[in-house]
Amino acid sequence: MLNGWVVSVLFITLLVSLCNPRGVSDIKTLHFSETHTNTHTHTLFSFLSTLQYDFYRKSCPNAENIVRSSVANIYSHHQDISASLLRLFFHDCFIQGCDASILLDPITGDATYSTEKQAIPNLTLKGFHEIDQIKEELERVCPRVVSCADILSLATRDAVVLAGGPFYPVFTGRRDSTRAYFEEATADMPRPDDSINRTLYLFATRGLDERDMVSLLGAHNIGKIGCQFILNRLYNFSGTNLPDPSIDPEFLNHMRSKCQEKENNENNNGSQDQMSPASSPISKEASVEKLRRSTLDVSNFQELSSALSLEGGFDTHYYKSLLSGRGLLYADQQLMANEKTGRLVQGYASDDGSTFRRDFARAMVKLSVLDVLTGSQGQIRERCGY
Structure with missing residues (x-):
């Protein structure tokens, strides 16, 4: 009862x-x-x-x-x-x-x-x-x-x-x-380099609307961003062998520096070389491959924009970074390329985070019940791997 x-x-x-x-x-x-x-x-x-x-x-x-x-x-x-x-x-x-x-x-x-x-x-x-x-x-x-x-x-x-x-x-x-x-x-x-139209389409086919999508992507507030997910923006946007022209040059250099610095620290080889793959004396392909294994954690993410919060977590810094044109992932920054999703970003960035948190919780409930198997469907595994 x-x-x-x-x-x-x-x-x-x-x-x-x-x-x-x-x-x-x-x-x-x-x-x-x-x-x-x-x-x-x-x-x-x-x-x-x-x-x-x-x-x-x-x-x-x-x-x-x-x-x-x-x-x-x-x-x-x-x-x-x-x-x-x-x-x-x-x-x-x-x-x-x-x-x-x-x-x-x-x-x-x-x-x-x-x-x-x-x-x-x-x-x-x-x-x-x-x-x-x-x-x-x-x-x-x-x-x-x-x-x-x-x-x-x-x-x-x-x-x-x-x-x-x-x-x-x-x-x-x-x-x-x-x-x-x-x-x-x-x-x-959804891919890190997807356009806004493709991202909207993929979410819509699962019954998730613009509000759900923008709030769920706010999960990028926490965790780590793999440098491999932004390499194309930094060095070979759309196969041009050039960076994404929409990235502010200062922000571009900062992202390149952070990824290279992270890779150098993880290798712990004593090298002080902070050059990007585009300017490194070793082959571009070899250097980029090394960067594929590195990540930017949340603190690095926040350092990339003076507009970001000093604290991590479920606040508004992700949305504020998009407003300033400093989204790390192309798909994230693309939220500003659509009128509806852009207004949602502005809305989430303009208060204390309570609107985002409420909408995120609502979207997580919707996500959690997508096409579930129940009753006699499927199985109960003894081990999750098989």
Whole structure:
């Protein structure tokens, strides 16, 4: 009975948020069609008929507490786990729904079967080992009860909260996919160099509108940006062998310097050479390949613009950087190339971050219920990798 009341309250809150999005004046000017609203409402009704709040209350009463305490323990040693799990969760849900297909390992000896892990957009994903750890602990208490898909969903929410992000409800009862989707992951994941039109299209095909997209991309507030994701902007934009002409020259030099500095520090070879691949005496190809392994953490991201906040986390610095033309990823900066998404960026950047946090929580709920497997569908894996 209590579960029913909880679901009803949460559903009404989410439904009001979806049908009447709130925010500062710039955001209020955006209007979403009745078709979009009806689609969102139908989606919510659909998942509430299959997923439940506290689904494991009888079959594994301590499941969510075990996930929460495990994530807290991991976070105490590795705070970058929040960004890792958030990205892992997004990559899972975006391809064929939140079904833990991203966690499946390649089959030894079967060269004809490729997993999502092996798709190019997923090669830099992290967090697999941590999810396996949580699964092992749950298996000791409740064998073959809690799905890997639910573990990833719950762990991501708990990691977001630990990183200073908003709490949002996670409905459970997902089951795990029996297969991976290599081709789909290769073709349909948003890319760092995507245009705004392609990014909008990919999100729209999954029932996620402009507001959802802009708020979810705000997750780039935390974690690390791989230098490999911005190399084309820095040295070979659109195959021209030149940098992206829209980048401010000072910002361009700073990005090049930071990536090169990071690579030099990680190599720890004593070299003080800070030259870019374009000016290095060694081959450009060799130097760029080295940079592919380096990353910019959040502090470096913030240093790249005087307009950015001095603190990391779920605030407005990501959106402020876009307003100043200093988005690291081309796809991020492209949010300013569209009238609707540009106004959303302006709206999120203009308050204390509360609007972004609210919309991010709402979008995460929508993302978390995409094409879930329930009931007799799929399986409950004993191990998340197979």
